[in-house]
Amino acid sequence: MHRRRGTAGWPSGLETCACTRRVVLAIAAVALFAPRAKAAPAEHQEFIEAAFRMKDEAVRAGDQPFGAVVVKDRRIIGFGPSRVIARKDWTAHAEREAIRAAQALLGNSDLSGCLLYSTSRPCSNCEAAAAAAGIARMFHGSDAADAGVPRA
Numbered sequence: 632m633h634r635r636r637g638t639a640g641w642p643s644g645l646e647t648c649a650c651t652r653r654v655v656l657a658i659a660a661v662a663l664f665a666p667r668a669k670a671a672p673a674e675h676q677e678f679i680e681a682a683f684r685m686k687d688e689a690v691r692a693g694d695q696p697f698g699a700v701v702v703k704d705r706r707i708i709g710f711g712p713s714r715v716i717a718r719k720d721w722t723a724h725a726e727r728e729a730i731r732a733a734q735a736l737l738g739n740s741d742l743s744g745c746l747l748y749s750t751s752r753p754c755s756n757c758e759a760a761a762a763a764a765g766i767a768r769m770f771h772g773s774d775a776a777d778a779g780v781p782r783a
Contacts, residue, residue, distance in 0.1 A: 672775060675748070675770055675775035676775075678700055678702050678707065678746070678748040678770075678775075679748050679770065679772075679773065679775045681700045681707055681710070681748070682698045682699050682700050682725075682748045682749055682750050683698060683750055683773070684698065685697075685698025685699060685700060685710055685711055685712040685725060685729075685750075686698030686712065686713075686725070686750045688712040689712035689713040689714070689725065692712065692714075692717055693716060693717070694712065694713045694714055694715060694716045694717050695713040695715050695716060696713070696750070697712075697713040697724065697725040697726075697749070697750050697751060698711065698712050698713065698725045698749065698750045699711040699724075699725040699726040699728070699729040699747060699748060699749035699750070699753075700729050700747075700748050700749075701729045701730060701732070701733035701742060701745050701746070701747055701748075701766070702745060702746045702747075702748065703733070703737075703742070703744060703745045703746075704744075708732075708733045708736050708737065708745070709728075709729040709730060709731070709732035709733025709734070709736065710728075710729060710732055711724075711725040711726060711727070711728030711729025711730070711731075711732060712725055712728065713725045713728070714728055722756070724753075724754065724756070724757050725749060725750070726747060726749050726753045726757035726760065726761065727756075727757055727760050729747065729749075730742065730747070730760055730761060730764050730766070733745065733764075734764065740764060741764070741765050742764040742765045742766055743765035743767065744765075744767050745764075745765070745766050745767060746766070746767060746768050746769070746770065747761050747766045747768070747769045747770070747781070748769075748770045748771070748775065749769070749770075749771045750771065750772070751771055751772060752771045752772070752776075752778055753769060753771065753778070753781075758778075758781045758782060758783075759781070759782075759783045761781035762780075762781040762782055762783040763783065766781050767780065768780060768781075769781055
């Protein structure tokens with residue numbers, strides 16, 4: 632049984648037990664001292680920011696918080712906010728939407744030499760779709776971590 636103690640130093644009206652306070656303090660310490668995400672290298676910054684703009688667009692539309700872009704020759708050719716909820720289509724992940732948009736723009740399913748930037752590491756299905764499309768390399772997250780060549 633947890634004994635409730637005073638709330639001195641805690642927000643007004645928040646009654647906590649000692650265990651709860653220890654957990655909250657531990658989480659705060661982890662957040663305070665956790666390594667910060669590095670900024671994306673300059674060569675990737677523009678594209679990872681575009682992926683995060685797609686994430687914001689998805690959220691504004693009431694969808695899942697994911698975004699992606701496909702880049703060819705340092706030009707964005709495919710934009711992809713998540714549309715899973717909007718389309719009621721589990722395959723409408725941001726990465727697949729960006730791949731589909733790039734393929735439509737090029738009029739070709741072959742995206743050899745293109746790069747995929749996304750707000751988070753692509754799921755295995757999206758990675759397989761990127762591999763099938765010929766995506767050369769994937770980058771994800773605010774630091775544009777290199778996820779390597781997509782595998783089917």
